[in-house]
Amino acid sequence: MSLAKGKKAKKRRSANERREIMAAYGFLTPNLIGFLIFTFLPVFAALLLSFTEWDLLRPIQWVGLSNYIRMFTNDPTFIKVLKNTLLFVAVTVPARIVLALAVALALNQKLFGTTFFRTAFFMPVVSSSVAVALVWQWIFHADFGPLNNILWILGVASPPRWLTSTQWALPALMIVSIWQGIGMNMVIFLAGLQGIPAQLYEAAKIDGATSWKSFWKITLPMLSPTTFLVLVMTTISSFQIFDLAVIMTEGGPANATNTIVYHIYRNAFQFFRMGYAAAIAWFLFIVIFAITLFQFRNQKNWVNYDI
Amino acid sequence: MRKFKLSVSVLLLLLLGLSALAIAQEPVTITWSFWGDPNELPPNYEVIEAFEAAHPHIKIETQHAPWSSYFDRIQTQMAGGTAPDVMFLNNIPSYAARGALMPLNELVERNGFDTSPYYDELLRIFSYEGELYGFPRDNDTTILYYNKDMFDEAGVAYPDGTWSWKEFLEAAQKLTKRDERGRVTQYGVVLESNKYYNFIHQNGGDMFDDPLNPTKYIGDSPETIEAMQFMADLINKYEVAPSFAQMLQLGNSTELFASGLVAMAMTNAARVPTFQQADFNWGVAPLPTGPNGIRANSMSGAGYVISANTKHLEEAWTFFEFLCGEQGQSIFASTGVAVPAYRSEGTRDAFVNALPEGFGEVFLNDTEHGKIPPLFNGYVELNSTVITPALDLLFIGEATAEEVLTGIRAEVEEFLAKR
Known part of the structure; x- marks a missing residue:
């Protein structure tokens, strides 16, 4: 719609409009140059690098696709980090969205203290990851952490060893990540909720709809563009989990919390395998790109842009 | 136009001439990089001061970065061909293999540099394929620190240097306290994950047939398994x-x-200053021996290398020789925070004098093992x-030493074969 309008207008642009367009490009240029130099070029260079072997010092060697083949045939750690990351995404993305929506719905009411709770739920977003990770490390401490103390009081005789167990370390990281991720999604959902015209609810009420029904028939459909945005952003950020794993567990125990991005970092800067690290980075990029593309293609089935 | 060109070229020539003159007059600058916490830095500047006073034509410029970012930075500089002339470094073979370091055999011989004060074993880890690439600064000797107050309270005799694992374990058990829920509130001992080789060596075991040029994996030998199981237990x-x-x-x-x-606690000499501020009495003792009386300690440490890309090899060597010789090493030894890798009377005295009475000898004697x-x-x-993930399972008690050490055999062998 808006694209077609723009085409028509192109033919007779006034001097004023042209000036505005020039100004727009003027404002965009610094950012575009930054994107070109600091994002596009390195990403493109990494693509070339992914077909080579390079340890930073010896000359670069062209090795074709062997880095990509190595991932699946000759690097058991990669298979492990791939599984970890997929499991992490599969659990945290739905949780981060559903819980954020629930919190947003609760805090969208005109009740006493909502401002306080909104701030409280948003706090993790603006807190430093390192500080957050350190506090959670303590919360998860198997013997003296508050979490296991509560579980013990509730009668759990041998609560999980959390970060010191191969079984529970990844779930522990998921919990922190979900807690950390709710705030941002909540704010976006709140904005979305406030954009839904109040008369829709009033009309539904007059027609005798229950609030449960208005939620399913009005809130969810009207919120779908917001949900779509949140879904895409949350998926991408979940795939990139790195900082929590580094600080809380160093990828351990026994690679239980090792992730794709941490594996990239270690290959590049600890094992001097720049080419291989670049190949994994591109693999991750392709996976994220494919999933995002699928989400965009699929949105016509459930995302509603008509107001 | 022509006039303009002419004047430009004259100007350029003049500038070139001027800068050449300036270079001739200015002292050569050697860059030297190291890591360290702020409190570890003073001896570095002391070395520079002493060196520059003796060699006025060489200026030393330092590049300091904290441990966490030091190696990424050095890597990047090496890749760009701008690595510092002299560097403080570890993991020498991996850099030497990639041609980043200056081979030293010929330089050492030509300048008659005396390498005999250095521990032979330590020099081996600064070598690669028969060529020497650097000199260690200190050795990471591990020692048993003990809290005298806790020993007195538990009625346990202080470690007297005759302990084997058995006496060590018994003492640790008596010194461990638990609360009513069985949770430990005071541990008998704290270990360091990267020091497991001490236990392996004390039991006569090893991971590879040769630590520097391995051809065979022997990590699943009974001695190694027993040692690792003891540590996990x-x-x-x-x-x-x-x-x-x-x-x-x-x-x-x-x-x-x-x-x-x-x-x-089993840790190195760098902890002494921290422990001196503690409000309890403590002492040091050599590590316990293995069940068969074998005494073993760590031998590893960081040290100095020259960049393969240095543009002033002669001056870099002059500084390097000073740094790794009696004078430079004595300055570091006098801080008492690390066992000197250079065994001269001067460095030993400097080290011993920097520590509380009786401590220095314990460190020096155990270093011999x-x-x-x-x-x-x-x-x-x-x-x-491969190794760390396997040992993780052992140390969190989800697998036995035998399981993990035999379990990684195939992977380790494959890695060694590809090397």
Whole structure:
């Protein structure tokens, strides 16, 4: 719609409009140059690098696709980090969205203290990851952490060893990540909720709809563009989990919390395998790109842009 | 126009001439990089001061970065061909294999530099394929620190240097305290995850047939398995030591010992200044011997190398010779925070005098039993992708030493074969 309008207008642009367009490009240029130099070029260079072997010092060697083949045939750690990351995404993305929506719905009411709770739920977003990770490390401490103390009081005789167990370390990281991720999604959902015209609810009420029904028939459909945005952003950020794993567990125990991005970092800067690290980075990029593309293609089935 | 061109070229020539003159007059600048916490830095500047006073034509420019970012930075500089002339470095073989370091055999011989004061074993880890690439600064000697107050309270006799694992374990058990729920509130000992080679060597075991040029994996030998199981049992069976995963949350060995949460700590000399501020009495003793009386300690340390790309080799060597010789090494030894790798009377006296009475000798004597851990090109990768994940399972008690050490045989052998 808006694209077609723009085409028509192109033919007779006034001097004023042209000036505005020039100004727009003027404002965009610094950012575009930054994107070109600091994002596009390195990403493109990494693509070339992914077909080579390079340890930073010896000359670069062209090795074709062997880095990509190595991932699946000759690097058991990669298979492990791939599984970890997929499991992490599969659990945290739905949780981060559903819980954020629930919190947003609760805090969208005109009740006493909502401002306080909104701030409280948003706090993790603006807190430093390192500080957050350190506090959670303590919360998860198997013997003296508050979490296991509560579980013990509730009668759990041998609560999980959390970060010191191969079984529970990844779930522990998921919990922190979900807690950390709710705030941002909540704010976006709140904005979305406030954009839904109040008369829709009033009309539904007059027609005798229950609030449960208005939620399913009005809130969810009207919120779908917001949900779509949140879904895409949350998926991408979940795939990139790195900082929590580094600080809380160093990828351990026994690679239980090792992730794709941490594996990239270690290959590049600890094992001097720049080419291989670049190949994994591109693999991750392709996976994220494919999933995002699928989400965009699929949105016509459930995302509603008509107001 | 022509006039303009002419004047430009004249100007350029003039500038060139001027800068050439300036270079001729100015002293040569040698860049020197090192890592370290602020409190570790003073001896570095002391070395520079002493050196520049004796060699006015050479200026030393320092490049300092904290440990966490030092190696990324050096890597980048090496890739760009702008590595510092003289560097403080570890993992020498992996850099030497990639041609980043200046080979020293010929330089040492030509200048008659005396390498005999250095521990032979330590020099081996600064070599690669028969060529020497640097000199160690200090040795990472591990020592048993013990909290005298806790020993007195538990009625345990202080370690007298005759302990074997048996006496060590008994003491640790008596020094461990639990609360009513069975949770440990005071540990008998705190270990360091990267020091497991001490236990292996004390039991006569090893991971590879040759630590520097391995051809065979022997990590599943009975001696090695027994040693690793003993270490894991300290954590999981006897529960006298915190697990390493727990230490990520509780604090490292220094913090745990200094805050009075553990009775013994196995760590190096760098902790002395921290422990001196603790409000309890403590002492040091040599590490316990293995069941068969074998005494073994760590032999590894960081040291100095020259960049392969230095543009002033002669001046870099002059500084390097000073740094790695009697004078430079004595300055570092006099801080008392690390056992000097250079064994001269001067460095030994400087080290001993810097420590409380009786301490220095304990460090120096146990260093004589030092054995080198594996260190070969590719070891860092093998260690973090295969060995460490396996040992993680052992140390959190989800597998036995036999299971993990026999379990990784195929992967380790494959790695060694590809090397």
